[in-house]
Amino acid sequence: xxxxxxxxxxxxxxxxxxxxxxxxxxxxxxxxxxxxxxxxxxxxxxxxxxxxxxxxxxxxxxxxxxxxxxxxxxxxxxxxxxxxxxxxxxxxxxxxxxxxxxxxxxxxxxxxxxxxxxxxxxxxxxxxxxxxxxxxxxxxxxxxxxxxxxxxxxxxxxxxxxxxxxxxxxxxxxxxxxxxxxxxxxxxxxxxxxxxxxxxxxxxxxxxxxxxxxxxxxxxxxxxxxxxxxxxxxxxxxxxx
Amino acid sequence: xxxxxxxxxxxxxxxxxxxxxxxxxxxxxxxxxxxxxxxxxxxxxxxxxxxxxxxxxxxxxxxxxxxxxxxxxxxxxxxxxxxxxxxxxxxxxxxxxxxxxxxxxxxxxxxxxxxxxxxxxxxxxxxxxxxxxxxxxxxxxx
Numbered sequence: 090x091x092x093x094x095x096x097x098x099x100x101x102x103x104x105x106x107x108x109x110x111x112x113x114x115x116x117x118x119x120x121x122x123x124x125x126x127x128x129x130x131x132x133x134x135x136x137x138x139x140x141x142x143x144x145x146x147x148x149x150x151x152x153x154x155x156x157x158x159x160x161x162x163x164x165x166x167x168x169x170x171x172x173x174x175x176x177x178x179x180x181x182x183x184x185x186x187x188x189x190x191x192x193x194x195x196x197x198x199x200x201x202x203x204x205x206x207x208x209x210x211x212x213x214x215x216x217x218x219x220x221x222x223x224x225x226x227x228x229x230x231x232x233x234x235x236x237x238x239x240x241x242x243x244x245x246x247x248x249x250x251x252x253x254x255x256x257x258x259x260x261x262x263x264x265x266x267x268x269x270x271x272x273x274x275x276x277x278x279x280x281x282x283x284x285x286x287x288x289x290x291x292x293x294x295x296x297x298x299x300x301x302x303x304x305x306x307x308x309x310x311x312x313x314x315x316x317x318x319x320x321x322x323x324x325x326x327x328x329x330x
Numbered sequence: 331x332x333x334x335x336x337x338x339x340x341x342x343x344x345x346x347x348x349x350x351x352x353x354x355x356x357x358x359x360x361x362x363x364x365x366x367x368x369x370x371x372x373x374x375x376x377x378x379x380x381x382x383x384x385x386x387x388x389x390x391x392x393x394x395x396x397x398x399x400x401x402x403x404x405x406x407x408x409x410x411x412x413x414x415x416x417x418x419x420x421x422x423x424x425x426x427x428x429x430x431x432x433x434x435x436x437x438x439x440x441x442x443x444x445x446x447x448x449x450x451x452x453x454x455x456x457x458x459x460x461x462x463x464x465x466x467x468x469x470x471x472x
Contacts, residue, residue, distance in 0.1 A: 153439055154391035155409060181411035182442075219419055219451035283420040301412045303419045303451075 110199035111140025112165065121177070121207040125241070126296045128179055132205045134190075135172045138165040148193040149173055155180060156188045156205065175205050183211050211238035213290055213300050220273055222306045230274040233302055235288060237267040243290040246271070252284035255304050275306045282306045370444060372429060372457040374465055383426040387418065389439040390432050390463065400431070400466055406443055419451065428456045434464040 119132035138144050146160040158175040165171055175190050190203040214236040222228055237243045246269050248259045254276045262268040275282065288300040377384060386403035388395045395405045404421060406414045422428065428447065432439040440458045447453045459465065 152436060154394065154407075154433075155439075178409065180407075180409035181413075182408045215450070217450065217452040218415075219453070221419075221424070223424060283416065285416055299412075301415070303416055305419055 110194065110196055110201070111138050111142065111144050111167075112136045112146075112194060112196075112199070112201070113139045114201065114203075117201070118204045118206065119175075121205065123179060123207060123209060125210045125212055125293060125298070130177045130179065130205075130207045132175045132177070132203075133172050134175065134203045135170065136165070137170045138167050141167050143167065144199075145195045146173075146192060147195055148191070150191045150193075151175065152189040152191075155182070156190065158190050160192075173203065175203070177205055177207050179207070179209055183209050185209075210241075212241050212292070212298055213243070213288070214238055215288065215300055215302055218302045220302070220304045222275060222278070224307045228275055228278045228306070230272050233271040233273060233286075235269040235271060235300075237269075237290070241290075241292055243267075243292045245291040247287075247289045247291075249287050250284050250304070251287075252282050252304075254280075254282060255284045255286075257286060271302070273302075273304060275304070278306055279308060281308045368458075370457055371460050374459060374461060374469055377427075377429045377457070377459055380427050380429075383423070385418070385422055385426055385428045387428060387430045387443065388432075388463070389430050389443040390437075394433065394463075398467075399463070406430070407439060408442055408446070411446070415451070422453065426455070428453060429459050430456065431459040431462045431466065434462045435460055437462060 115135040121130040123130040143164040145164040149158045149160045155178045186207045188205045192201045220231045248257045256274045258272045284304040286302040386400040387406045388399045388403045430440040430444045444456045444458050447456045
């Protein structure tokens, strides 16, 4: 069979994308275990150009604004090595975080996805972080549980409210030393209030960490002045969050 | 002429190979081809249909929020969760719906924020707009 130029060209187009990328990565995934006081976690993804042509890394795109990474300025020469450094800014994130970084080079079909996994330690697990009393609910005390994570040596919690009309009491669970109970009771319910509870464990001693919970009370109808919209029978029935 | 025809058939056959391979690999697993069914995701049309009862939350970083956001949206991201959450909870309406968005389909910040609102704050009716700000902008004038 006589092979035409068009056929040969088409075949080449079909086979070209299957060509292996020249950049060989030492690791496509990085498992990071930042300390409790760390503000960021840094991952290193090393590569080597195993081809015979220079390769330019044209784009490095993290999946999240919380991760920064940049391509090298110069092309990677044959036989040369380098690395992509990705910095994950922890912020107020907790638990396992998985972020991806898409790397594109000037070789056709050579996209690579790097994965950064950071296990941000949970010093305290607060549940729930929001207490809400609606207009129609009786103002009874509610409880927030604070569970100490891992083997952290938390022995005491200091809890304060930004509003003096919200009473808070903290007690350690006598059976479970890793658990604390925070009982929250709004004292007055005839005015709407939004309060923030600051929860501070006694660990780590040098760099204390603060945790938060939020309290919201919609004015209670029976306590509200007669002219208040909250006393109106048309007041919206509220759901518990 | 016959030669050209034969070559064309050969090329078409080659082009079909990956499709045949995929069909064999995922045989008996049609779910892989379907749109993932996430009960917490909403379309833009659905969210817009809820009107004023929606509290829009922008899960993107501050600078992206500042350069443009859904009208009335509040910023809530995990960079500054503790600082931003009180304003959200003070605005939240128990009978309303919350729709969280981030940049585009490939971002997952909106899912992270929505999950924390459900699991930690105990809010119900929290949804994610998968197309994010990109989809909102594309449809802004429609």
